[in-house]
Amino acid sequence: MNLLVKNANIIDSTQNFFGDIYIEDGKIKSIGSNLIIDNVEILDAKGLTVMPSFVDTHAHFREPGLTYKEDIETGSKAALRGGYTGVCLMANTAPICSSDEVLQIVRKRSKELNLIDIHQCLSVTKKFDGKTLEHLDELKNDKEIKAISDDGVGVMDSLIMLKAMEKAKENGWVIMSHAEDHKFSKVDMRIAENMMTQRDIYLAKETGARLHMSHVSTKEAIRYIKEAKDDEVNVTCEVTPHHIFLTTEVSNYRVNPPIREKEDVNAILNAIKHGVVDCIGTDHAPHTDEDKKKGSPGMVGLETAFPICFTTLVKNGVISINKLSEIMSKNTSKILGMNKGIISVGLDGDLVIVDLNKKVTINSNEFYSKGKNTPFEGMEFYGEVITTIKSGRVLYRK
Ligand code: DOR
Numbered sequence: 406m407n408l409l410v411k412n413a414n415i416i417d418s419t420q421n422f423f424g425d426i427y428i429e430d431g432k433i434k435s436i437g438s439n440l441i442i443d444n445v446e447i448l449d450a451k452g453l454t455v456m457p458s459f460v461d462t463h464a465h466f467r468e469p470g471l472t473y474k475e476d477i478e479t480g481s482k483a484a485l486r487g488g489y490t491g492v493c494l495m496a497n498t499a500p501i502c503s504s505d506e507v508l509q510i511v512r513k514r515s516k517e518l519n520l521i522d523i524h525q526c527l528s529v530t531k532k533f534d535g536k537t538l539e540h541l542d543e544l545k546n547d548k549e550i551k552a553i554s555d556d557g558v559g560v561m562d563s564l565i566m567l568k569a570m571e572k573a574k575e576n577g578w579v580i581m582s583h584a585e586d587h588k589f590s591k592v593d594m595r596i597a598e599n600m601m602t603q604r605d606i607y608l609a610k611e612t613g614a615r616l617h618m619s620h621v622s623t624k625e626a627i628r629y630i631k632e633a634k635d636d637e638v639n640v641t642c643e644v645t646p647h648h649i650f651l652t653t654e655v656s657n658y659r660v661n662p663p664i665r666e667k668e669d670v671n672a673i674l675n676a677i678k679h680g681v682v683d684c685i686g687t688d689h690a691p692h693t694d695e696d697k698k699k700g701s702p703g704m705v706g707l708e709t710a711f712p713i714c715f716t717t718l719v720k721n722g723v724i725s726i727n728k729l730s731e732i733m734s735k736n737t738s739k740i741l742g743m744n745k746g747i748i749s750v751g752l753d754g755d756l757v758i759v760d761l762n763k764k765v766t767i768n769s770n771e772f773y774s775k776g777k778n779t780p781f782e783g784m785e786f787y788g789e790v791i792t793t794i795k796s797g798r799v800l801y802r803k
Contacts, residue, residue: 410428413454417748458734464707493551529541554582570612584618586604631681646713648670753796757794759791765787
């Protein structure tokens, strides 16, 4: 449990220095240079960079019910391989996570495995029926719930969304929005996202609820979010690695929201640069080859997020590595109420060791995830995850 990481280039959202980090009983106990501690495991990170591990606001582990695509164990191991030690799981399992029973299945399995910190979202509407909210009252004393979401479908009825936001506010929960107006999904996916983004911002303003916009992908939606922030609406947002790297010019990979135009990607990059985007959410969405052939949207993301984001954002000069740490670790931890995300005494001893000079070629055969569905196969990026440490335990080593 006690680990001394030595000789590292240590980077988080505000710091950049060479030194050592000592983790005792799962927490960061001291930070300094030439730390000497007896009888501990020593990890020499010379030549490598140590950052707070990554935390994902948006992933699908498919347990219970859809474990042929992914389960909590394979999802957790994929997370660790990608440098993640915390994830927020969406509710579109089978059955949908609308009850204490499903919450307990996920929490029990996650405790047994003891690999990463898992927050399971409760659905906004019961079984995603778009109208029933009673389960939110039944579970209002569940202190482990931090966020609710109908990801995958969204909430179409505006009055229901208003009531859900009121309940989320009452219970101190973040309401995560998959912004898609289904009436427009088959007509125009841009209008579908933009309309719902505007609606949810408006309702958040009215109710004062804590709104988090998931996987923002259009130039208009990110502009509405910027305006809302200027207007002091209580809103945060995430963008995915695929929406900052792919454009329709190079990919028509099926994902929801879809891959967008170059202007959208540029607007999102600009918004990251100017602090409008709070965080990266992978939208890790494992599917079998067969399900992909049948049209299931989404791609796996946990094992490719860091190299894609590091290359696209830092190597290409959009933001600093500190800012990347802020949006992959600090802000995501804050949104999920996790005690990590920066290198500071007393926080979880969750670290990732990366080689920023190393080129990686994406090879889905190497994925720990059951899902091999990636549009990045064979592509080269900089930044390899070498080691992932959770509460002072080395749980992934390349
Ligand atoms: O592409 C997607 N896949 N978008 C979603 O909203 C859901 C996800 C999934 O669950 O596969």
